[in-house]
Amino acid sequence: xxxxxxxxxxxxxxxxxxxxxxxxxxxxxxxxxxxxxxxxxxxxxxxxxxxxxxxxxxxxxxxxxxxxxxxxxxxxxxxxxxxxxxxxxxxxxxxxxxxxxxxxxxxxxxxxxxxxx
Amino acid sequence: xxxxxxxxxxxxxxxxxxxxxxxxxxxxxxxxxxxxxxxxxxxxxxxxxxxxxxxxxxxxxxxxxxxxxxxxxxxxxxxxxxxxxxxxxxxxxxxxxxxxxxxxxxxxxxxx
Numbered sequence: 001x002x003x004x005x006x007x008x009x010x011x012x013x014x015x016x017x018x019x020x021x022x023x024x025x026x027x028x029x030x031x032x033x034x035x036x037x038x039x040x041x042x043x044x045x046x047x048x049x050x051x052x053x054x055x056x057x058x059x060x061x062x063x064x065x066x067x068x069x070x071x072x073x074x075x076x077x078x079x080x081x082x083x084x085x086x087x088x089x090x091x092x093x094x095x096x097x098x099x100x101x102x103x104x105x106x107x108x109x110x111x112x113x114x115x116x117x
Numbered sequence: 118x119x120x121x122x123x124x125x126x127x128x129x130x131x132x133x134x135x136x137x138x139x140x141x142x143x144x145x146x147x148x149x150x151x152x153x154x155x156x157x158x159x160x161x162x163x164x165x166x167x168x169x170x171x172x173x174x175x176x177x178x179x180x181x182x183x184x185x186x187x188x189x190x191x192x193x194x195x196x197x198x199x200x201x202x203x204x205x206x207x208x209x210x211x212x213x214x215x216x217x218x219x220x221x222x223x224x225x226x227x228x229x
Contacts, residue, residue: 033217043160043205043219056216091159103148103209105162 004109006092012115018080021112024073025094033106034067034077035091043091049075050097082116089113119144120218123206129226136196138223140189140206147209149182149189154222155202163191196227 005024013019027050042102047057049069060067064083069075079086093106121142130136133216140149152160164173164190166182173180179192189206208218 035219042221045217048217056214058216075168093160101167103150105150105165106160107154108161109158111159 004092004094004107006090006112008112009063009110010113010115012117013082014117015095016081017085017116018078019082019114019116021077021090021092021114023092023109025075025078025092026107027073029094029096029107030072031097032069032075032094033093033095035089035093036088037111038088046077049073067105073113079114082114084116087114087116118217119210119212119218121206121208121218123204123220123223125223126221126226127226129228130196132198132227134194136193136200136225138204138206138225139192140169140191142187142208142210142218144210144212145186147186147211149186149206149208151180151185151189151191152205152207153202153217154205158175158202160205193225196225198227198229200228208220 007022031050034046035043036046037043044059046059047067047073048055052069065079067077091108091111093108095106096104123140150165151163154160164180169186170184171182177194181190193200203222203224205222209217217225
């Protein structure tokens with residue numbers, strides 16, 4: 001298995017531009033998570049999906065952030081418009097959640113390093 | 118809101134010394150997971166604990182889940198340079214919906 005795939009690996013953009021991050025989870029996993037990591041704020045869960053449905057988006061910073069999962073094999077995280085404070089590493093992770101959210105390990109992608117100038 | 122704090126934030130040890138990081142949640146967790154992130158890398162799963170008071174070992178690593186399921190610890194015996202990285206605890210908790218949270222992390226440096 002190729003693992004969780006994220007693209008792009010690096011993104012440099014100017015303030016005000018739209019940024020789209022992409023994630024392909026591991027085949028067979030039913031849940032997908034988006035995280036943001038910075039030195040100041042650590043590793044923050046932004047949103048997670050179960051069976052393509054957003055379950056908890058309380059970590060999404062503001063309306064400039066949106067996430068979609070149109071099918072079991074693809075998800076996007078969009079920032080529009082981007083701001084310098086959005087600069088961070090964004091990780092996608094996937095796992096198999098059982099009944100009652102009995103949990104297994106999360107597999108993380110390599111991350112996308114976003115720089116907004 | 119819900120917080121999961123880890124102490125210490127940073128730890129430098131000499132190779133061969135022991136290391137412990139503590140994870141404290143403000144609310145009861147359904148389970149606790151531990152991850153390790155090497156510098157420049159992504160978090161990698163180490164272990165999951167589910168039962169109150171559970172203890173698990175992986176070679177030089179010992180993991181504990183507290184009786185109240187609000188705290189946990191990771192102990193490394195005789196650290197090696199390969200143990201360098203940031204160790205995170207993470208867990209599920211229920212507040213109407215199921216939520217998942219990562220701890221603040223402990224960064225370990227091992228001096229040869």
